[in-house]
Amino acid sequence: xxxxxxxxxxxxxxxxxxxxxxxxxxxxxxxxxxxxxxxxxxxxxxxxxxxxxxxxxxxxxxxxxxxxxxxxxxxxxxxxxxxxxxxxxxxxxxxxxxxxxxxxxxxxxxxxxxxxxxxxxxxxxxxxxxxxxxxxxxxxxxxxxxxxxxxxxxxxxxxxxxxxxxxxxxxxxxxxxxxxxxxxxxxxxxxxxxxxxxxxxxxxxxxxxxxxxxxxxxxxxxxxxxxxxxxxxxxxxxxxxxxxxxxxxxxxxxxxxxxxxxxxxxxxxxxxxxxxxxxxxxxxxxxxxxxxxxxxxxxxxxxxxxxxxxxxxxxxxxxxxxxxxx
Amino acid sequence: xxxxxxxxxxxxxxxxxxxxxxxxxxxxxxxxxxxxxxxxxxxxxxxxxxxxxxxxxxxxxxxxxxxxxxxxxxxxxxxxxxxxxxxxxxxxxxxxxxxxxxxxxxxxxxxxxxxxxxxxxxxxxxxxxxxxxxxxxxxxxxxxxxxxxxxxxxxxxxxxxxxxxxxxxxxxxxxxxxxxxxxxxxxxxxxxxxxxxxxxxxxxxxx
Numbered sequence: 313x314x315x316x317x318x319x320x321x322x323x324x325x326x327x328x329x330x331x332x333x334x335x336x337x338x339x340x341x342x343x344x345x346x347x348x349x350x351x352x353x354x355x356x357x358x359x360x361x362x363x364x365x366x367x368x369x370x371x372x373x374x375x376x377x378x379x380x381x382x383x384x385x386x387x388x389x390x391x392x393x394x395x396x397x398x399x400x401x402x403x404x405x406x407x408x409x410x411x412x413x414x415x416x417x418x419x420x421x422x423x424x425x426x427x428x429x430x431x432x433x434x435x436x437x438x439x440x441x442x443x444x445x446x447x448x449x450x451x452x453x454x455x456x457x458x459x460x461x462x463x464x465x466x467x468x469x470x471x472x473x474x475x476x477x478x479x480x481x482x483x484x485x486x487x488x489x490x491x492x493x494x495x496x497x498x499x500x501x502x503x504x505x506x507x508x509x510x511x512x513x514x515x516x517x518x519x520x521x522x523x524x525x526x527x528x529x530x531x532x533x534x535x536x537x538x539x540x541x542x543x544x545x546x547x548x549x550x551x552x553x554x555x556x557x558x559x560x561x562x563x564x565x566x567x568x569x570x571x572x573x574x575x576x577x578x579x580x581x582x583x584x585x586x587x588x589x590x591x592x593x594x595x596x597x598x599x600x601x602x603x604x605x606x607x608x609x610x611x612x613x614x615x616x617x618x619x620x621x622x623x624x625x626x627x628x629x630x631x632x633x634x635x636x637x638x
Numbered sequence: 639x640x641x642x643x644x645x646x647x648x649x650x651x652x653x654x655x656x657x658x659x660x661x662x663x664x665x666x667x668x669x670x671x672x673x674x675x676x677x678x679x680x681x682x683x684x685x686x687x688x689x690x691x692x693x694x695x696x697x698x699x700x701x702x703x704x705x706x707x708x709x710x711x712x713x714x715x716x717x718x719x720x721x722x723x724x725x726x727x728x729x730x731x732x733x734x735x736x737x738x739x740x741x742x743x744x745x746x747x748x749x750x751x752x753x754x755x756x757x758x759x760x761x762x763x764x765x766x767x768x769x770x771x772x773x774x775x776x777x778x779x780x781x782x783x784x785x786x787x788x789x790x791x792x793x794x795x796x797x798x799x800x801x802x803x804x805x806x807x808x809x810x811x812x813x814x815x816x817x818x819x820x821x822x823x824x825x826x827x828x829x830x831x832x833x834x835x836x837x838x839x840x841x842x843x844x845x
Contacts, residue, residue, distance in 0.1 A: 459648055460651075526683050551676070
């Protein structure tokens with residue numbers, strides 16, 4: 313302003329020049345009082361607060377609250393007319409050493425519009441990525457279905473061939489002893505029980521049977537959680553321990569105490585085998601078990617002395633409380 | 639007679655393999671299970687001479703992981719991995735875990751028995767390459783190892799930046815690989831590329 317006067321510019325010319333700026337500009341003196349403010353800044357502040365700009369205090373209050381009209385998106389204010397503005401502050405000193413606070417409002421409408429587009433595109437990309445992940449996860453299930461279908465087609469072909477051979481045999485009145493009963497039996501046994509996985513043993517029953525096969529009886533105290541994923545992780549820990557008990561400790565009985573509550577299921581596994589010679593070093597089996605448990609958000613603890621004890625905790629998707637009260 | 643352990647989670651396929659073994663005249667059935675993680679226990683009870691191992695078994699247990707454990711404790715037991723998926727990485731993974739042989743599940747019984755015979759005779763039977771599959775204008779053999787590494791992450795829905803970080807390369811490098819694959823296949827979108835290789839089972843992550 314002083315500079316303006318020195319160069320022969322009158323006050324109104326400076327104001328006119330400022331008013332013609334597309335950006336909003338306002339200067340506050342050291343007491344926070346408006347010294348010079350252009351039309352654009354007045355318009356913006358009025359549009360956002362419903363009041364005229366009086367002081368730096370009001371300006372800062374506006375920046376830290378939601379506008380009465382339009383919306384605030386982080387540091388950007390979007391007016392009702394759709395234009396987007398970013399406000400900033402800087403300290404300036406004039407030639408005479410007087411200190412002013414300069415407030416600036418920059419039109420970021422184009423940038424904001426592009427950012428919005430980018431956000432929209434990113435959301436669309438994330439949805440596509442999710443669909444891809446689902447497709448990738450389903451491919452194993454789809455392959456299983458295809459395998460079953462191919463097997464059924466093969467059985468169908470086999471039955472067709474057997475029918476043809478049997479009809480020829482009967483038409484030619486040859487002895488039925490020549491009939492290939494093996495082919496019929498195969499086809500019938502494959503078709504019998506068709507209807508998915510019914511009749512298959514569950515994972516726990518399979519483990520009990522396999523453990524009994526290597527001479528280890530598993531005694532459980534408490535119920536496996538209903539959460540199938542969590543239950544299977546506990547069964548995985550039991551399988552590893554039963555194998556180790558038989559292989560390294562000569563154990564014949566394994567005891568498993570299961571407790572669910574507080575959003576997790578915990579199993580404590582011990583056995584009647586010999587205690588470990590020293591501190592157990594987690595090798596292939598235990599370390600891959602740990603990796604699985606921890607990848608699922610669970611925890612695992614191995615105690616070597618006075619006897620082997622493994623504690624595994626796995627998170628539950630829904631709250632369950634199944635605990636034996638002692 | 640050689641004793642065979644079958645690891646296969648599909649009941650019909652498993653029973654068909656059981657019939658094949660019983661009627662072969664040179665193999666007997668040691669056991670038949672649906673979960674690969676139990677193979678080690680089965681062999682502890684009574685070691686099998688040969689294991690027919692599926693890749694994706696019950697409870698998503700990996701046949702590769704089970705093979706690695708088996709070969710560590712029962713090196714004399716031969717393992718033939720059988721799969722109906724063509725994933726590029728399976729041949730390398732089978733070698734890495736020490737599988738004696740790998741073959742495709744969809745072949746006839748005689749061909750599978752022949753692979754088993756050759757394996758028991760000490761041969762390692764691996765196909766030279768995975769069967770050729772068309773991906774757009776390209777053949778599945780035309781993709782480079784680096785491109786397949788990128789593709790494996792792409793089907794998991796990763797962004798350029800995430801792929802670059804996972805592979806320790808720049809995003810420009812990832813973009814160049816994807817652009818090369820799009821040019822080979824004639825596709826205009828990487829999503830389509832990912833969807834096609836997944837549905838043709840050229841990429842099956844997780845095993």
